[in-house]
Amino acid sequence: MKTEERGTAANPLTYEEWIAEGERLFGKDTKAWKTVCPVCKNVASAAEYIAAGAPHEQIGFSCIGRWTRDAWDLSNSRKKAHATTPASAYLS
């Protein structure tokens, strides 16, 4: 009998399994976990989002640049477009 791979769209992990895998890969301190913005490639930890004043639900979802001025150069049209488009982030 073939065991179906876990963590796929057809066989997703539970929230508890996802947290356990994150702790195995990145450690128990979830505030130290980092995400990479798929658009501007900025890397930020959850602690950095919190320090920037980002709402909890935006950590790792929207670019941290929405809450920091340093990550943005609004004269750059690509980043200007990024500033108005929801971004998702991936575990680094």
Ligand SMILES: [Zn+2]
């Ligand atoms: Zn970004």
